Amino acid sequence: MPFGNTHNNFKLNYKVEEEYPDLTKHNNHMAKVLTKELYGKLRDKQTPSGFTVDDVIQTGVDNPGHPFIMTVGCVAGDEESYEVFKDLFDPVISDRHGGYKPSDKHKTDLNFENLKGGDDLDPNYVLSSRVRTGRSIKGLTLPPHTSRGERRLIERLSVEALTSLDGEFKGKYYPLKSMTDAEQEQLINDHFLFDKPVSPLLTCAGMARDWPDARGIWHNDNKTFLVWVNEEDHLRVISMQQGGNMREVFRRFCVGLQRIEEIFKKHNHGFMWNEHLGYILTCPSNLGTGLRGGVHVKLPKLSTHPKFEEILTRLRLQKRGTGGVDTASVGGVFDISNADRLGSSEVEQVQLVVDGVKLMIEMEKKLEKGEAIDSMIPAQK
């Protein structure tokens, strides 16, 4: 329940042009799509839980964006948002996800055995491997919209499901608000702890409300499987380990996810999913697989090569700094991950990472020897 927007019916007393936001200086997907006419068409609608178009777009209005970085500029408050406001979300999704059409179907494939290779990325270059995704619990609203009661229910359901896991997944939950200093220190050192969001992209969408109420971190005893509760999505599921065995990371990811889903289903709380959009998450950029599979890899020579960006684009990969999104690389080490989320399956996306990173390491080795790499540059995948 973001601000000023629950009095939607009251707002209808004012004309469309009076209420239409000033998007002239904006550069985000929502601003490109939302004309006055479209706003007029959508502004008297609400999802069953009361989420309105102004709730959807507030983060995009408050954050005009950057001339070089195109943010999404809109969020969903519940599963039905994508349906009730499809006239806004469909073109945004198409723009963000490479032309994905309203009639397209998304393939889900969490069968790790379909992945080819991936267990032999050179550990001299690949420091760590990680796969993450998000899941939303069906029937409950999403972080921009949840009330405290709902968020606590999400926490309760999640903790119940997670603490019933056993074997390699046996672990423990650490609620953010009652964590001891020692636990907090440990989680920071393990690079597990998430902090109250400071990015205005998230805070303007109301996702930091009531912090740290009902937020927490669960991880297995081996510290290789980790779940964030009530951060940007209901659940963020992460599988990670040092070194280059992406295959193992992905295996654990798939198995763990399926176990968790089974438990939720048993209690009549499946995950939000449909065959058009795949897994439903708060930000449209994470629809489909919601999957970001990547490595921290040393590419000091390749990263300074003039064709680096183009190589990444052709391989359908993206680079980030080792601090995550919006950070710069340190010492030639990059976070390389899949760029796509919607329109290809989990296996396909991780395959792209595995194959792409392997190729880039070969290129790095060539550059080390002073050889050219032009013949190795791939065609667009």
Next chain:
Amino acid sequence: MATSFTRMMSGRNTAVVLASIGAGTLASGYLLSDSAAAAERKRAYPPSADFPDLRKHNNCMASALTPTIYAHLRDKTTPNNWTLDQCIQTGVDNPGHPFIKTVGMVAGDEESYEVFAELFDPVIKDRHNGYDPRTMKHPTDLDASKITSGMFDERYVLSSRVRTGRSIRGLSLPPACTRSERREVERVVVTALSGLKGDLAGRYYSLGEMSEREQQQLIDEHFLFDKPVSPLLTAAGMARDWPDARGIWHNNEKNFLIWINEEDHTRIISMEKGGNMKRVFERFCRGLKQVEQLIQERGWEFMWNERLGYILTCPSNLGTGLRAGVHIRLPFLSRDPRFKKILENLRLQKRGTGGVDTAATGDTFDISNLDRLGKSEVELVQLVVDGVNYLTECEKRLERGQDIKIPSPVPQFRK
């Protein structure tokens, strides 16, 4: 009362009529209710499930909010559909500091103070030294001629300033307002200001359309306000749609200045270098009265009632909304261990010269009145005048090696 006829009246007219006859709670029944599914969702989460965890909190809202009050108020809305959760969100998100007690809640509209009185009243009492809105009346007095000894020693006082806020009746406040309401506030106020003449004549600078040069000029003059970064304000939704419909108006002489749509609909500031507080206050009162007349000519008025005085977003600014102060150099006095107590007894507070939450630079302090509600504008400014004169006396005595005395405390409310 609750008929579709009232709904069909224009937004402003309806709101003005309802507000001025105090029909806030009656009117809330006439609103289109939530859809059946949303209502069911509410029932699925009883108030106890939604009650915020305030155990680590130190603000007035957290001290006053009990599960019982929350249960009474959670499902109520003002005529603009503003809820209790929205009032308190800023206090939930900002637990506060063990030493600084913030207020922890805001109003979304004039009716908030009525619909959620069960929580606002104890918060107001806590913040305003026992002022009880149920039984007491707030005096308004903008007759600057009553001020005596309002000229300070300029060897110590560098500048003098008086500020307050005003809200336009019938339009929601910054935490709640829609874009169109905010634009309406801008239109109403800018139109009125263009009618000011003589030493008050000036012009408007819209934040969104300002040129680089204008922006730099306003920064250099210490006039420009920026997008709020304090989480106390952003968590209350006051920075939404920035910089849409925000701006600054000032007169040609640059000593009368109005901020539009920052933390309140309007913030009105009169200031000048030097120690002539009486003149600053005189211009303040004159300007305020003229602006009020100009908006009344067009059928608008300020939010005011005799329990709470001028209605503003933050309960801490109710009453006069007035902060009168000086920038003053007190090198000896500020080092004296009795400084704090002297200020306390004079009902004054110190801030750094950057405003609230800043530290003093060198020996220069911002000294202003602590109180807002329960005393009139004239009383508060006189209090500042007397207090600053006393501080200057203390400074001079300490310079001469003489001792100073802690003054007896200023009495609280009129009997």
